[in-house]
Amino acid sequence: MRLSPRLFSLKMIIATLLAALGIAGFMSLGFWQVNRLHWKLDLIDRVDARIHADPVAAPGPADWAGITAEKDEYTRVTLKGAFLADQDILIYTPSDFGPGDWVLTPFQRDDGTIVMVNRGVVPDNLARAGAYTHVTGPTEITGLLRRSEDQGWLFSRDNDPENGKWYRRDIGSITAAKGFANAAPYFVDQELTDPTGWPRGGKTVVSFRNAHLSYALTWFALAGVVLLGYALVLRLEFKRDT
Structure with a gap:
């Protein structure tokens, strides 16, 4: 045919x-x-392995430039030093407890460097009233290393450092606003230490939609x-x- x-x-x-x-x-x-x-x-496999591994010392200044999400994020780390408890940053976030705030507190390590530590979430009304635990004196904490949230999401609000209003954990902007010259470019999500008190740590999201x-x-x-x-x-x- x-x-x-x-x-x-x-x-x-x-x-x-x-x-x-x-x-x-x-x-x-x-x-x-x-x-x-x-x-x-x-x-998922990498994060699962890291969050269950034994903690290691948080990276110091010599390692800051080489930190990457693929290699370092969600690694369990420890920090030794003291909180600068009078310099908390409250970052608004929806939470399991309704409107809330992350409490980010500068942590001064024994070598003088600063690492921002996300101590956990506090209901917004308590956070704004300062009605949560403040830790003073030498201490050691354990948590997960997190990368700075430099970029906002599609519908996220921009940080307003001049008026002290924060909506994402942009570590560079936060440490600059605080005047910290020797601050780590990452932050640490502190693990849960008090299951009934505030801030309530251990709220890192480690499940990923697939x-x-x-x-x-x-x-x-x-x-x-x-x-x-x-x-x-x-x-x-x-x-x-x-």
Whole structure:
């Protein structure tokens, strides 16, 4: 059977190009989600291993420049020194207890450097009244190393250092506003020390949404739909020719 010229018409050329672009595009998105799936699984395994490992000394100034999320975030660390308890920063956050605030307190290490420590969450009305525990004197804490939240989310509010209003844990801005010249570029989420008092530590989110497999299957399914649709178009053209 000789192929009809209709199969080589402008309409079929356009349909073929659109089908090829659709299939290639959806397949690319599917493979991208597969790569993201492997990345997310690796992240989950890495974080799980770190949060259950024995703590190590928090990085000092010589190591600050080399800190990365992949290598260091969520590592359990210890700090020795003392809180500068009169220089708390309250950062507004929704919480399990309603509107709340993270209490970030400068921690001066024995070597004189400053590390901001997120002591935990306090209900907003108590936080604003200062009705939470203040720790003074030499102490040692354990927590998870966290990277500075330099970038806001889509609907997040910007920090307002001039008026003392903070909405994310942007360590660079906070330490600059406090005038700390020798401050670490990270902060530490302190572990839970008092399950009934305030601040309530141990609130680090260490579970990560992982829907990449379903996204990948969706993109591959759409590529299959385009391929099936193109096959049906070809079948109709063949039928017209017979």
